[in-house]
Amino acid sequence: MTIPMVVGACTILMLERPTPDATFKRMSDGIGEVKPTVFFGAPTGFAGILVHPVLPSKDQVAxxxxxxxxxxxxxxxxxxxxxxxxxxxxxxxxxxxxxxxxxxxxxxxxxxxxxxxxxxxxxxxxxxxxxxxxxxxxxxxxxxxxxxxxxxxxxxxxxxxxxxxxxx
Missing domain, CATH: 3.30.300.30 (ANL, C-terminal domain)
Known part of the structure; x- marks a missing residue:
């Protein structure tokens, strides 16, 4: 899976953007349906590949x-x-x-x-x-x-x- 890399932000794998009332229920019900969610930061033009044994760990996507x-x-x-x-x-x-x-x-x-x-x-x-x-x-x-x-x-x-x- 390839996700954009940003500077000054945290990348968390979650189902959707968190909401106060339903975050726990959504996370516990659909643990396998994970989408990358990137919170605010400056885009770098690079993407990170989460796990791949052969390909390099970063690439230019812009x-x-x-x-x-x-x-x-x-x-x-x-x-x-x-x-x-x-x-x-x-x-x-x-x-x-x-x-x-x-x-x-x-x-x-x-x-x-x-x-x-x-x-x-x-x-x-x-x-x-x-x-x-x-x-x-x-x-x-x-x-x-x-x-x-x-x-x-x-x-x-x-x-x-x-x-x-x-x-x-």
Whole structure:
């Protein structure tokens, strides 16, 4: 389950917003019907995943890739890539093609000793994502540019891609 993370707030799993007269009855009657309730705080743009043995514990949900046919979440694309055994880290940006349409490009860091091709990854992801979401280009890199706290610096990926387009 993914819930938004906020700063300066407490997140409590409850049935509904608490009311003084019926809180105990509602909580005792429907203990299995739990919904996340976030009390006032400043949104961070991150989401926490409560329990998952493989996926990372936080993800950006406010960021969207706007392609020609719709919007795609980099987190959604990344989760599909992570299902492939050889992928360690992945991130994507939107790039313009020769027709002026925006397509998705993925930057992939492979696990040590993993060998795969971009055609294999495209075929793997294409079956699991909508047509407009799967990356048209995949670039394998040794590491992605990150801040000191570990966030991927997408602006550097965009600048690198812009320089490559200017050279071509």
């Amino acid at each position: 960021l969207r890739l706007v392609s020609s046919a719709g919007q795609a979440l980099p987190a959604e694309i990344g989760k599909r890539f992570f299902q492939h055994f050889g992928v360690h880290i992945v991130d994507g940006i939107g790039i313009n093609d020769s027709d002026g349409l925006t397509k998705t490009k993925a930057f992939v860091v492979l696990k040590p000793n993993a060998a795969t091709s971009d055609a294999e990854l495209k075929a793997f992801v294409k079956d699991k994502l909508a047509t407009y979401k799967y990356p048209r280009q995949i670039e394998f890199v040794k590491e992605l540019p990150k801040t000191e706290t570990g966030k991927i610096q997408r602006f550097k990926l965009r600048a690198q891609e812009t320089q490559l387009q200017l050279v071509d």
